[in-house]
Amino acid sequence: MTIDPTAMTAAILVIGDEILSGRTKDKNIGTIADYLTAVGIDLREVRIVPDEPDAIVGAVNALRAAHTYLFTTGGIGPTHDDITADCVAEAFGVGIDVDPRAKAMLLERHKPEDLNEARLRMARIPDGADLIANPISKAPGFRIGNVFVMAGVPSIMQAMLDQVGPTLPTGARMLSETVEAGNLPEGNYAADLAEIAKSYADVSIGSYPSMTKDGFANRIVARGKDAASVARARAEIEALVARLRG
Amino acid sequence: MTIDPTAMTAAILVIGDEILSGRTKDKNIGTIADYLTAVGIDLREVRIVPDEPDAIVGAVNALRAAHTYLFTTGGIGPTHDDITADCVAEAFGVGIDVDPRAKAMLLERHKPEDLNEARLRMARIPDGADLIANPISKAPGFRIGNVFVMAGVPSIMQAMLDQVGPTLPTGARMLSETVEAGNLPEGNYAADLAEIAKSYADVSIGSYPSMTKDGFANRIVARGKDAASVARARAEIEALVARLRG
The missing domain is CATH 3.30.310.50 (Alpha-D-phosphohexomutase, C-terminal domain)
Incomplete structure (x- = not known):
């Protein structure tokens, strides 16, 4: 098969110790693969890495350089092991802080007095990113450059993908x-x-x-x-x- | 968590267009992850790549250099898209040819007159590799250096893993x-x-x-x-x- 130089390609980066330990069985790769195939984007590579900054930053930079799109899942919750947003900011060399738009989304679910420091972590968004709304638990994902950062919980990931998908220029359908x-x-x-x-x-x-x-x-x-x-x-x-x- | 420099680490490389297209949902990653966790080997990275020589050779060399063990699945059948053995030989810079031990295994299942060129592809083993028996359909996997090359069909992969596992020096149990x-x-x-x-x-x-x-x-x-x-x-x-x- 010859490669079409105008083809749209994609990679997936799954972030999470729980997948590598076998405790959680990934369901997102298959879902995203099906979606991309249906819209004519060739999924060319998948990586799964642990919750460690060097591994995440390295994989984000390798994959976003090599493909039209990179989709990440996991690591955007409120706990100390949720470091995806910070790592993506580092990969792009941009700052990161609490984003007022993301904070407003969290306030749709949480009372102001419940918006503690941990929950505000979920509103930390790299500078220049666009948000991806989360209709289920409100904490948003985001898009920066050609990278789409989504949740790891499959139902939330699916809801985010449903929003992102129609915005993508796609390739000729396979x-x-x-x-x-x-x-x-x-x-x-x-x-x-x-x-x-x-x-x-x-x-x-x-x-x-x-x-x-x-x-x-x-x-x-x-x-x-x-x-x-x-x-x-x-x-x-x-x-x-x-x-x-x- | 501090890293134990004596820890055993592993990576998995899944080879196959059918996983990336979403047509086949991978089951081997979770099986291998569970196994490694149980025996105290830290699975540190997973990659899924298409049936393309450059992608396979590049991933084999990156992952075998970075980890104690690399486990691959897929691409060892008789058809033209089964190129894993040739790619692993290329990654190691060694020759590859029909291995008499592997041919003998195939003859347990196939009559000599049925051992056509395509089936003999399944007996092509890189020089210096040890075989991993396949109790189900006979075509073996192999080990070369720290790389274990296994089938993609889950029941056969499981049978190969069951053989390989007990031979590995393992780490402290997690x-x-x-x-x-x-x-x-x-x-x-x-x-x-x-x-x-x-x-x-x-x-x-x-x-x-x-x-x-x-x-x-x-x-x-x-x-x-x-x-x-x-x-x-x-x-x-x-x-x-x-x-x-x-």
Whole structure:
């Protein structure tokens, strides 16, 4: 598959010791991946890092430089281990302080006398960032440059993504066609499939085995942005599978 | 939390377009994270990259240099998009060819006349690597240096991890204690919790919100390798939660 130089690309950075310890199983990567694929943005890399400044700052700078968009999840709550906003400010070399707009959002949920120092941490926003509203618990995320900083709690992340998504200029939509090869062994069709893959420069063809209680079930997927090419590739793959199934 | 310079660390590299497209939801990261935590190896970073040589080789070299162990999943099947073994050989600067031991394993499942070129791809092993047996579909993984190359299908990955795990020198086991804060808001305990966290150099304390159908449910977790320290931290956190709940 050749790379389209005008393609929109993205990375995800998941921030949190609780994911790396296995205590919490991440659900956000799959949600964001599905969303980006649907709107034609190619997710090219994901990283998960601990709640440590050097790791976060390093990953933010590496990923925002390499991709059109970077989406982060986690580390924007009120406790001492929530350091994402400070790290993003450091990565961009900008200041960070309590943002009046963010404080106003927190006051929709908390009484002024309950807005203690810890809660005000959630209103600390890097200079120059735009806020991403949080309809569930009010503490906002933010966008700075090409970086979108979102919550780690999946329902809040989803609500933030729903807001951010429609504002993004997106790429040509990726089209995907699946051919079920069932229990036809990959090794039976691999050589012919490679030939088909070689003949379509603009279609990415993959073979994905999974296991069911009855044994293997293989799927062959053709993905690309040109509908005619994807359809032709699909037809060739279907013919191959039909021929081998006999 | 201070870093123990003798600690064992690990990274995971997930290889596969199907994860980045959202089509397949990764299950291996959580499985490996749980395993490593249980045996006292600190998982420090995870990356997910596409089926592309530069991305794979770059990530293998970055992660194997930075950590005691690197575990990879995916890309070791017979089809054209399975390029992990070749990329790992390139990362290490060693040759790769059909390995007689791996071929013998494949012959346990396939008749000699069915061992076509595609299936023999699964016996291509970098020079100097040790094999990791695959009790399910026979095509082996391998270990080279500090890198463990495993299958992407979760049941096969699990079987490989079960074999590899007991051979690893592990670190001091990480102990973890959880205090349920229920619907006590994080902002109510954040300042006091930060004080407790500051007073335990050898315990990592985190606060993890989640949402249930009844609203927020917060958990505070103390993790460390010294049982007495972790127990004292837990007691202080319990007392804090009890006091605030009134």
